[in-house]
Amino acid sequence: MARQTSDFFVERLKAWGVKRIYGYSGDGINGVLGALQRDEGSPDAVEFVQVRHEEMAAFMAAAHAKFTGEMGVCLSTGGPGATHLITGLYDAKSDHVPVLAIAGQAEVTVRGASYQQELNLDRMFADVADYVQEVGAPAQVRHVTDRAIRVATANRGVGVVILPKDVQDMPYEEPKQAHGFTRSGPGYSAPRVVPHDADLARAAAILNEGKKVAILIGAGARGAASEVEHMAEKLGAGVAKALLGKDVLPDDLRFVTGAIGLLGTQPSSDMIQGCDTLLMIGTGFPWAEFLPADGKARAVQIDLAPEMLGLRYPVDVNLHGDAAETLRALLPLVEHKSDRDWQHGIVSNIEKWRETLKGRALADAKPVNPQRVVCEMSPRLPDDAIVTSDSGSCCNWYARDWQVKRGQRGSLSGGLASMGAAVPYAIAAKFAHSARPVVALVGDGAMQMNNMAELITIQKYWQRWADPRLVVCVFNNEDLNEVTWEQRINEGNPRFDASQSLPNVPYARFAELLGLTGIYVDDPAQLGDAWDRALAADRPVVLEVKTDPDVAPLPPHVTLEQAKGFLSSLAGGDRGGASVVMETARQIIGGVRERL
Known part of the structure; x- marks a missing residue:
């Protein structure tokens, strides 16, 4: 059987040092998946990690780049599979890390016919990518692949290769030494860049x-x-x-x-x-x-x-x-x-602030103060731990209450600040550094959006990891909390139940259904023991903590306008728990007085 273009493509990825691809299958990319399958027995075979959704694959590729310094790679079919990649690719673009996206496409013979799953993907990816090209012939694959990887690596951005279904299955042809062809090669070394x-x-x-x-x-x-x-x-x-x-x-x-x-x-x-x-x-x-x-x-x-x-x-x-x-x-x-x-x-000032943080974390709440969740976690983490965080109020506690030790790593969706990144980031961290313990801090909104599905990915792969410890800590407050506080403080509006209320989901029990460990905490006195158990478990853990939505993720200094906005939300009949909301009001007003 003649070597197919997809076989050459996989060989080229390996020549560039690609070791792992995060993705999801579909008929538009089946040629490349077939080549990966045919290469499975080779000593340098590329590992394919099956995710639940292509957006998660792109997040994992971005996280791989952040946690290794290497280029991350994600893969999808064409049409909706490719559109799903976009958010995760913008995460890579916003945070300046190299990612290669491989997308399938309808056959060249039907391009321009409004065929099923036919989209103009090169136009769609044009804004997010530093380089994007759809391949039209086997001889084009060589330089398109080389250039996409080189540009993505050198620019610390996104490269996209779009492969029509029929091109993947065509016999591979090397570019000729002739007019109308070009012959490229793999390899890139970053220069030493120093000012004059x-x-x-x-x-x-x-x-x-x-x-x-x-x-x-x-x-x-x-x-x-x-x-x-x-x-x-x-x-x-x-x-x-x-x-x-x-x-x-x-x-x-x-x-x-x-x-x-x-x-x-x-x-x-x-x-x-x-x-x-x-x-x-x-x-x-x-x-x-x-x-x-x-x-x-x-x-x-x-x-x-x-x-x-x-x-x-x-x-x-x-x-x-x-x-x-x-x-x-x-x-x-x-x-x-x-x-x-x-x-x-x-x-x-730092010494005084640490006492302030401790006092805030130990303050009473109904039932658990979310600051205390991370405050209890921080001293218990091993020196080689990796921590990821989602966007939302949990990110406040990640930023302030996690005291980083030398040797620890952490990351999140920074410039894009996308919800739904913490668990895929944690999965990528485990694949990149399987011997290191990993913790993901996740709000219940992000869990319901897409992270619960990725617990299935964890269940599928965790036994391959040298160290099985991966703790997904869910802040269950039944509220899209960060936006709730933005509504209060920035807009002066009371909490809008229709947009902010979340259903109460038994996350720890869901983990147990998957064969993982589930731990549920609704008493702050249980937190320390819960973290000890989670970090000593023989398999991944979902640690679900019932946290108080009325503990405010306050900025370091509250402006007069923000104080007015919050008091306006109270006057508008905010439903927040009276004792905690009034404690927040006291902190806000006191902070403004200090600065007047």
Whole structure:
């Protein structure tokens, strides 16, 4: 039997180092699946992981890229299978990680005929992809595959290869050494990107002149942890972390202020607002209200993506370069500051904030305070644990109450902030690092949206993992909680039951039906033991906690307008539990008074 074009395609993926594909089958991509099947016995066979939905496959590919530094790969049939990929691909695009999407398509012979499942996929993917191409002939597959992977890897973005059904099954033909053909090859090595000496000198001058230096890091600083730490020590600075950079530095470093922004800490907010010099490293942190006012601070920014430079703040010196390489070149030019009053003040604020966090977590709630869920988890996590979070109010507790240890990893849908990413992220983390324990923090809205189905994926594969521990912690508050609080505080509206109420689903019992372990907690005194049991289990666990929806995910500082909005929601007859809502009102009003 002649080698089919799909066989060559799989061989080419292997030449590029692809080891795993997350996807779902369909007749439009059956040729590639057949090639994967024929290759199953080879020593470097590509593993195919069957998900419940193509969107989850794309999320897993993005998470694979985040947790390994390699390109993630996802696969779908054409038509609706391909449309399902879009959300997860935008997650990769927004967070600057490389992903290859492989999509089937109707036969070339019916293109343009409004055939079943025929969509103009190249147009559909055009915005999300750095490179997208539909293949029309076997000789085209070679350069389209090479280019899609190379562009996605180099640009840290999305590449898409669209393969019509009939092309997959055609005998493969190498491109000829002739006019009208092109012959490409695999392979890419990232360059060493470092700014010019003159620009480094200008940046060092600004940092040396600063009296109150703040550092803000994101995911782009991940490979530069030791350099960031050294820079903070020399400058007497504090370090705040954008959400995607939460795991870059451990939280027990005395000058690390924690997360910044709506989900951030008071020490981070105070430091950034009080600094006279700001050094931003590998971050696209979006919220302008948490950065200094124009002209209040001089700024230096380091980023490997030139399109992100000077985008969030009017920066004095933009340094286009790899974070670690650039910091190594910059550090010898930076003077050690002898005055440590600024940093000592930051450290003092951090110590006070930790007591505040502890007090908030231990405050009474009905029945369980959601902050306490993560507060109890944090010290129990092994040093090599990986934590994922969904979007929603659980992300607040991930950002603030999880105290990252050195060696731990964590991530979530950052720029896109999509619901439904925590469990697929956790699954990808287990496939990438099967010997490490993984925890997913998930709201009940995201569980009902799509994450419950992916528990079936966990059930299908968990016995392959070297360490079976994967804990899906569900915050069951019967409420789309983050939006509920946005309605209250930002809009001044009472909770809208029609849009916010969720049915009460027995998540732990559902896990048991699948053969997993289910643990249910509705008493805060049981939380510690529940986490111990979950982290010692011999199989994946769904830890369902009945949490109080009326514990507010407050920003680090509440504005007067937000306080007015919340009080307006109370006047409008908000249904929230009176005692907790009034405690929230006390915190909000007290916080505003402190700032007046």
